[in-house]
Amino acid sequence: MGNRFIILLGLLLLGLAFAFPVLVKDSYYQHIMNVIFLFAISVYGFNIITGIAGQFNIAHAGFIGIGAYASALATTRLPFSFWAGLPLSVLATAIFGFLIGYPSLRLRGVYFALTTLAFGEILSLVFENWISVTGGPMGITKIPPPTPIPLPGGASLAFDDKSGFYYLCLIFLLLAMYVNRQLLRSRLGRAMLAVRENEDLAQSLGIPVARTKMIAFILATGFLSVTGSLYAHYFRFISPVSFSVGESFRHVTMLIVGGKGTLLGPLVGAVIFTALPEILRSTEDYQWIAYGVILMLCVVFLPKGIVGCFRDFRGRRAEGPAAEDR
Amino acid sequence: MFLQQLVNGLVLGGAYALISVGMTMIFGIMNISNFAHGTIYMLGGYCIYFLSAVFRQPFFLAVAISMFAVGLIGIAMERIVFRPVYGGPVLNDLLIALGLSFFLENGVLLLWGSQTKSVRTPYTDVILHVLSISITLQRLIVLVASVVLIGALYAFLNYTRFGKAIVASSQSPKGAALVGIDLDRVYMATFAISSGLAGAAGALLAPLFYVFPTMGSMPLLKAFVVVVLGGMGNVQGAVVGGFLVGIAESLGGAYISSDYKNVFSFVILIAVLLLRPQGLFGRSES
């Protein structure tokens, strides 16, 4: 009974999501939804390496930056369209992911976190100082929106306004959620969970720990790269400030408060920490203090995040598919 | 030129050592990586700003008061924030310290604004010339004060009863508890010392580097580098590491690239973690 209800609810929400730009014409709200989606996609990526595979990565803002700069350069300096630039930037980010992951993933726990912190800082410094490529603190401007996709019947799907972008982000978000979901039900995802819980035990069962961590890392960078590309072509301007280590901390808060390792956690976290600041615009100054307090309280009282604790409360004690509805 | 940069490096190194010693102690004794350490340093800066610029206290007195004030704040932190997460997964320490640093940084931002504040002392304008080196009196004071405070810490840890108890706790918390050492007091004292020294560093460096809410983020990262380089938990390591990193940064910035000055310490961090993760003075895990 509960199953069917949840499926119906999910379909309803999905329908609402697709109908949103038609129902709500105010571009301000569309903008907020877009920002939520962007953050959510990146937090789903972050979830793969940190929530599922258990490796606390702090460099993800830097990877979003690589995706953003690669994509922006592909469309401004090089004659690529957004659509061609997207796989290129994913490839570029994945390469960096491999290079950075290879030395770092050998380290456990806090050492890995520190190494990614160091790499994140280095990336930040490079974004700011390699002026010939990244434009330095001035960043890259006049990034064009994605070229319209021709649809059968002569019309085309345009992305130069917020509602067009909305659908693009929504699709990628659903993709990110789907990948997360299927990951948890696959051999690969279970291997990641095993690595998170007990590396030695995982090894004794034949799971190649180093390789599994690397795959998680590269999968994560894929999503971060997509976020970066979308970000660049939505805001049409990028600068190093958006990709600093401080921004990584914002993602961390979203994931932890939302619930790491869960299916809805990243979305919940993204919604809370994007929608809330907008709603509470007037109290902007108090926001980050509130985040700090929320994070601290969460760690102590809600270590599994909102979604995680909600699940526990309802009597299901798994973070795997065995106890999920579908 | 080389000698000049070396001396600059020593001054920087002394400050790094002062900040890192506390962090390594917290790691060694309580197995906590204190990501909020940078904000503690920042509080030292704000303390001296208020004491010297607003209340016009003399410099040395202001440093001392800042040190004690921040030490007390450290104790409060230990009791209120860190105590609930003892013994839990390592990730929780990182996260709660992160939350604490958001809170403090933005609290300060809210209360006193984002404008950079400067702290003037009579020593910032006095320049000494020795051989081919010139150094402001303020910088010399930083160096001397760092050495003095670290020396005092040494004396405390090695020659006083409580100090030895703290050292024992870092080697074996259970053993220490068995012989009747009150771990609660040890933990409080560790935080007090760690915060006090970081606060002192913040106060000493304020006249040189100004005071602003995010002034602690770089020192935090540098402290991690130093701590890993020296060996996590190792006080001597933190001192030696501090000076090494300070000198490396100074020389690197002068001879290689001053834009990428901060990169050097991160490169050191990555190199250490890959080649010798236990650091210079740490024991390797089998």
Added chain:
Amino acid sequence: MSLLTCEAVQKDFGGLAAVNQVSLRVTEGEIVGLIGPNGAGKTTLFNLITGFLRPTSGRIVYAGEEITGFAPHVIGGLGLVRTFQKISVFAELTVLENVLIGRHLHLRVGFPGALLQNRAYRCEERASQEKALGTLDFVGLTGWENQQAKQLPFGLQRALGIATALAAEPRLLLLDEPASGMNTEEKRAIIEVIRRIYRSGTTLLLVEHDMNVVMSLCGRIIVLNSGNVLMEGNPEEVQHDPSVIEVYLGKGYRRVAGTQ
């Protein structure tokens, strides 16, 4: 046929030989016990065999292939699986999830298949769920599938660790103190499980401190002391061997025990 052979395996830590020129052999189909006082080197030997430690010298041969220095996951992949004494389960995951992870080596469908949810994926998922439930039944954990592993009573956690290892379909199973920390009831249950495993054809090598457990299960026992093999033999022989008695109980008991 010798399934596992250790030839003069040595492990030095600093100046200390934790495992000193140990040679032993486990034949397929046997159930062998490895005993010895604390610090005798049993766990170190286990770690050497399963790749978590590299021997200073000597060879380890499994199923005719030298595995000295192989990585632990490679050794696991060859059918040599071990359990752990401390933290033997994936704590935050459910019982079923734990065992499904054990199926890792026997799943073929990769991530792309999982994304597409093609027939191969769906068949394999169903098959491995069934297999996992069967394994849980084998060790007596039916009904606990959706319980979080860390919520299980201690004895059942151990059973889960064994179930997870079994799911990997090992040829040689190394059990690291399976009965430690258990009460009499739990020990009896685990002895039954181990006997069932043995009867199903898996070769077993177990480290254990509880003499009752060892004597009732093992056909052959190897005694270690201070890194050396002291003696080996069947339970009767080991129980009455004076040097074994001396190592466990001290010199004074030699003559007294000899009269048993």
